[in-house]
Amino acid sequence: MLPSGLWRSLGADTDQLTAILNMRLMLDNRRPMGFGRRQAQKKDIKNGTLINTFMFGIMGVLYGIPVYLISDRVLSMVIYFTLIFLMITLTLITDFSNALFDNRDKYTLFPRPINDRTLVLAKLLHVFIYLLRIVLPMALPAWIAIGYLDGWASAVLFPLPVLLLVFMSLFAVNSVYLIILRLVKPEKFKDVISYFQVIASIVFFATVYLHPRKMFEMDPSNMFDASHFQWVKYIPTYWLAACWSWIGVPLTFGGGIFMSLLAIVAPLLCVIILVKYLAPEFSRKISGIDSAEVSHEITVIKNGKAAKPGKLYLKLANIFNRSDAAKAGFILAWLQTSRSRTFRMRVYPALAFVPIYFIYLLTQNGSSISEAYATLPGSSKFILLLYMSAYVLINALNYLIMSEQYKAAWVFYSSPVETPGNIMIGAFKALCVKLFLPFFTAISIFTLWIWGPKVIPDIFLSLVNVLLLATCIARISFRQLPFSSMEQIKQSGGKVIRSIITMLIPFVLGVGHYLSVHIWWLKLTFIFLSGALLWLIWDSYAGTNWGNIRKEDA
């Protein structure tokens, strides 16, 4: 299906190119991409592409909102293309890095007689197809809407700027990678990408929750004078939207036919720069990442002596734990949670989700952030905020038991550990000390600042309740050794009952607290009752024996 002549003229071996692409696409199909990954279960992986296509289609419905609601076609397309552009570029940067740095290439492809251009083209085409798989289902809802609203001419035009958008995104992603590679050492590259992933998921979350309302407000009829927004002309997505001038749509921000020519010329230029300059340099840099191991070793040997180790984890492990098994769990969790990219990517964004979601809830009645902020002191919304912090701890607990290196948990089974619950409780404490308590403290300071010292008992009650909730959930759902379980393992039976109980607990706790908000003695009673319950469940969790452990694999 490939235009073989074109690839040959670019210096690629078409047989090898086809073989590599087929292999990569087959692997993609077996590995859920992007947003599907978190929810995907083992059985779904077989249909990875189908599921993702459906999910991207659903997302496309949301991203298409400006197309349905904003009558000015050029303005709506600028917003729509910008959203799609940001979305696919961020997805590519965050998600595609996994495929890009697949170490197996080192063994499967590098030793074979394949020339550089074939490798580079295989990589680029793979990215291109990968992007199309995202963009096509995502663009479909807007395409249908445009056909329905504007007629056939607009619908026929639509695919061209979308295709050009993909080229622009490819260029942007390669540029971002190259900039990162210029700024950081190759061995740090993957770490930087993982932080990028954290930021990207926060941006997505914020966009989904805080952005749509702003978009609806952007109706030009009641909102702005286009002459104040002349800078829009310099945004490439405006050039793409300018293509609508070909079918007689007036350009909201001016610029005439020249703008629409830029839409064609700029992506073509991008592709030429990409193939000729960026891609080969990118390949060289990537191979630098592969050999990072060697350069790292040399650096250490040159230094002549080992770096001073940080012993904070050891001191804290000794302070917070009595048994050695708990200390071992604490040490492992403390160190792994800082270094595991997967853990960082999954857990750290939750720290931002809580304030974003809180703002979303505050502004849901249509008020602006400043209006909502002004009404805070008179409300009891601090309860909401304090309890939302539970999300951080529960989400972290969920990922505490998972690891890509879950097989390394064999050491727990070969060591003389009498009560594995001790290891689990040590790891739980590490999460609390390192992640949850600092976060809760920050939220408490904000709460005290807005509502004053009268809410101190509420802070204590919510802290005890959140810990109680997390311990209950850990006791019910995460009774496993830290980092001992494969991700997305299918849950065993009783999941529904567990889920119901898990949902009931916060409801009961939250209602209890809300009812006692103005009755101080009831609050104190609740603190003691919840504290006692926490102690009991904590003890039960710490007493988990080998028979209780849900062993996935060892």
Add this chain to the structure above:
Amino acid sequence: MTPIITIRGLSKNYGDKTVLNNIDLEVMPGQIIGYIGPNGAGKSTTVKILSGIIQDYEGEITVMGKNIKEHVLEVKSKVGYIPELAELYDLLTPREYLTFIGKLYKLSDEVIEDRSLKMLTSFGLYNNMDQRMDSFSKGMRQKVLITSGLLHNPTIVFMDEPLSGLDANAVILVKELLQALKQEGKTIFYCSHMMDVVEKVSDRIILIDKGSIIADGTMEELRQNNSDNLEQIFSRLTSNGDFVQKADDLAAAMNDRTSPGQYKSINE
């Protein structure tokens, strides 16, 4: 002398597949036992059972006079298990990993630090002690695994292909280490495919195939008045020995030829 390990009627099945079939064995203290066999013979399963990792088996096993099913923690604290290229939490440094392992064996911070430093230095990893293991070579990881298995000074050491990934110098070092451990009275249960090493270091060799012991004795006893080396004995007992034919078949397949006798094994 009382055996340090006694196995009576040990059997283990995975579904319909029998991995170990009624094994009886006694091991005397201070011996190096070479435990050899083809792939899938049941070596690793035996070692995992003796280390207390697998507790679901039939038969009776005592280690240091203790029934392993009843005293699994005591047994685990006295034995060291060194698996072949096993996964480790490689985002940690060797120092951190050994601290974690040491805590599982209830060692004090000082003992862990002191032993880790000395052992890793002997393995030539002093400069890598505070470097994350995700950039380590196979050999470096294996050295950390060996250290982690010996950190608590076990009385019995179970080694499953401990030389995997090690370079020639490290192999010599481990061979010397085995002798040094033996001098200290430790019992070593050594599984390997490296016949020359097993032949050199073992006091007694046990050959297992399809879950049963098919040969047991010193090297001299196994030779049975022949001048065979261990590799030849192994081959004689565990295969039909038609390696020349198989090699010819492989070479012929590469050249799109059919060698005389090819597909014989398939047809059989």
